[in-house]
Amino acid sequence: MYDIIIIGGGVVGCSIARWLSQYKLDIALLERSSDVCEGTSKANSGICHAGYDAKTGTLKAMLNVRGSKMMEALSKELGFGYRKCGSMVLCFDENDKDKLVELYDRGLKNGVEDLKILSGKEALGIEPNLSKDVVCALHAPTGAIVDPFTLTVAMAENAAINGVTFKLCHEVTGIQKESGHYRIHVTKHPSLTDHEQKEYDEEAKIVINAAGLYADKIHNMVSSAKISITPKRGEYMLLDTTAGSFVQRTIFQLPTAKGKGVLITPTTHGNLLVGPTALDIEDKEDIETTLEGLSEIKEKSVLSAPGVPLREVITSFSGLRAKLTERCDVINPDDLNKEGDFMIGEVPDAKGFIDVAGIESPGLSAAPAIAEYVSKIVEKMTDPPLKESFIPQRKVHIPFHNADNKTRLEYIKEDPLYGNIICRCCMVTEAEIVNAIKSPVGATTSDAIKRRTGAGMGRCQSGFCNPRVVEIISRALNVPQEAVCKNDTGSEFLVNGKEDK
Ligand SMILES: Cc1cc2nc3c(=O)[nH]c(=O)nc-3n(C[C@H](O)[C@H](O)[C@H](O)COP(=O)(O)OP(=O)(O)OC[C@H]3O[C@@H](n4cnc5c(N)ncnc54)[C@H](O)[C@@H]3O)c2cc1C
Known part of the structure; x- marks a missing residue:
């Protein structure tokens, strides 16, 4: 029996795992996909928001500002991509200026430091590619960009080093309350190195529901007060690194009666990201990109910067926001559970079951603070002792390309495989790929390699390096190349000719 089972290996579940790994607790994390960071955490804007957006007095506001303040130190401790580049919200109409001042005031109330309202001229002075129509802008120097992939992987690896058991390809299919604990029904899906599919049960005294879009399904397994989550899709265009310095900061548009606008931002990998759209959909797996979505991005982005080099696009993608459309009571230290807010706390009719649901934006920015908050709830339940052996740092090499x-x-000299460049666009070596496979929550798919090393993220979008990555995974894990997947089972790249006949 585990002390704690965490359901979901996104940035939230992995951050909670890392935070709780400092205590003497027996913890497992169950993730249905073949890797961590396969849900919403892999497809977002990668912004560490300063914290002026969320309504004052909400968990969103409190945990955003706290997370934003924690992120830089954590990036050094755990070695993930982070840059405090600052952000700007643009206002294009004198009549909307009040709304910008409202954001400024809210930011001050939320505890955001160094906010300033700039004139249009001042904004153009620091971001010359902006539209001349900018009337004024809210400048937040504490806004930052973060690499959502290495952030999530770093949290997971550090949690694993500190004793958390990661069970990938493990899907929770049911939960039963028993006296003093939970019985969790699990389907273990076949993985690259373990082909067996089986149904079995796990047991835990405390369950933490960090299942993202599916947090409603998990919650509804144990509580009679039902909740519901609706996906809201956001589409993006990712531009080549040649466009990466088009703007230095994250550029938002002030939401107006005409709509929410799109952002233009540099990424920690040196690209330029433009988007997202916002569309309520029904299917929690529908991550397609559409002509309408990409056209909307084009129309809106040129308002901020008419010269945005959209011809430099190298790929498009979309992510799904987990919008809580029906919520219920939860118990948390601050008695906070308002409409539109994160829903974090113990479920009243399921003692020892903690929901971490409705984690929309700024969930990435807030993830470390969410983890800290959840651990306060756990502390109240069990008062666990700290581990003397806790290792807060994660050892990372400077990437070869840097x-x-x-x-x-x-x-x-140390490892000749560093002399073998596999991804030419991003200069990723064979040694780095092998190390990613051998790491604590090791990569077994080509997407997992991409998230950990950057191989395949460049202009050719893995066209050249993927066959070699497949070969390396096959060799390192002693499996046939035909078994190697892009992500989950069913996404194999190669077909075995003999079997196909
Ligand atoms: C378009 C868009 C833009 C965004 N931009 C930003 C931004 O710039 N800054 C910011 O701070 N936030 C942003 N966000 C929000 C941020 O991405 C999310 O808040 C965050 O990623 C949520 O993480 P999570 O761990 O809760 O969910 P997920 O990453 O979805 O993780 C949940 C995990 O649970 C697993 N799971 C589900 N069901 C089961 C089951 N039955 N058994 C086992 N595992 C299961 C899933 O496979 C998944 O891996 C954005 C979101 C979107 C969609």
Whole structure:
């Protein structure tokens, strides 16, 4: 029996796992996909929001500002991509200026530091590619960009090093309340290295529901007060690194009566990201991109910066926001559970069951603070002792593409596989790919390699390196190349000719 089972290996579940791994607790994380960061956490804007957006007095506001303040130190401790580049909200109409001032005031109330309202001229002075129509702008120097992939993976790896058991390809299909604990029905799906499919039960004293879009399904397994989550899709265009310095900061548009606008932002990988749209849909798996969505991005982005080089697009993608459309009571230290807010707390009719639901934006920014908050709830339940052996840091090498030549030579001397460039666009070496496979929550798919090393993220979008990545995974894990997948089972790249006949 585990002390705690966390359901969901997104940024929220992995951050909670990492936070709780400092206590003497026996913890497992169950994730239905073949890797962590396969849900909403892999498809978002990658912004660490400063915290002026969320309504004052909500968990969203409190945890956003706290998360934003924690993120830089954590990025150093755990080695994930982060840059405090600042952000700007643009206002194009004198009549909307009040709304910008409202954001400024809210930011101050929420505890955001160094906010300033700039004139149009001042805004253009620091971001010359902006439209001349900008009347004024809210500047937040504490706004930042973060790499959602390495953030999530770093949390998971550090949790694993500190004793959390990660069970990938493990889907929770039912939960039963028993006296003093929960019985969790699990379907273990076949994985690259373990082909068995089986149904079995796990047991835990405390269950933490961090299942993202499916947090309603998990909650409804244990509570008579039902909740419901509706997906809201956001589409993006990702531009090549040649466009990466088009703007230095994240550029938002002030939401107006005409709509919410789209953002233009540099990414930690050096690209330029433009989007997202916002469309309520029904299917929680529908992550298609559409002509309408991409056209909307084009129309709206040129309002902020007429010269935005959309011809440099290298891929498009979409992510799904987990919008809570029906919520219920939960118990948390601040008695906060308002409409439109994150829903975090113990479920009244399911003692020991903690919901972390409705984690829309700014969930990525808030993830470390959400983890801290959830651990306060756990502390109240069990008062667990701290582990003396907790290791807060994660060891990371400077990536080969960022290292100077002297360091590169040292790497190659230590391991000749560093001399073998696999991804030419992003200069990722064979050694880095092998290390990603051997890491604590090791990569077994080509997408997992991409998230950990950047291989396949460049202009060719893995066209050249993917066959070699498949070969390396096959060799390192001693499996046939035909079994290697892009992500979950069914996404194999190669067909075995003999079997096909
Ligand atoms: C378009 C868009 C833009 C965004 N931009 C930003 C931004 O710039 N900044 C910001 O702060 N936030 C942003 N967000 C929000 C942020 O991405 C989310 O808040 C965050 O990723 C949610 O993480 P999560 O762990 O709750 O969910 P997920 O990442 O979805 O993780 C949930 C996990 O649970 C697993 N799971 C589900 N059901 C089961 C089951 N039955 N058994 C086992 N596992 C299960 C899933 O496979 C998944 O891996 C954005 C979101 C979207 C959609």
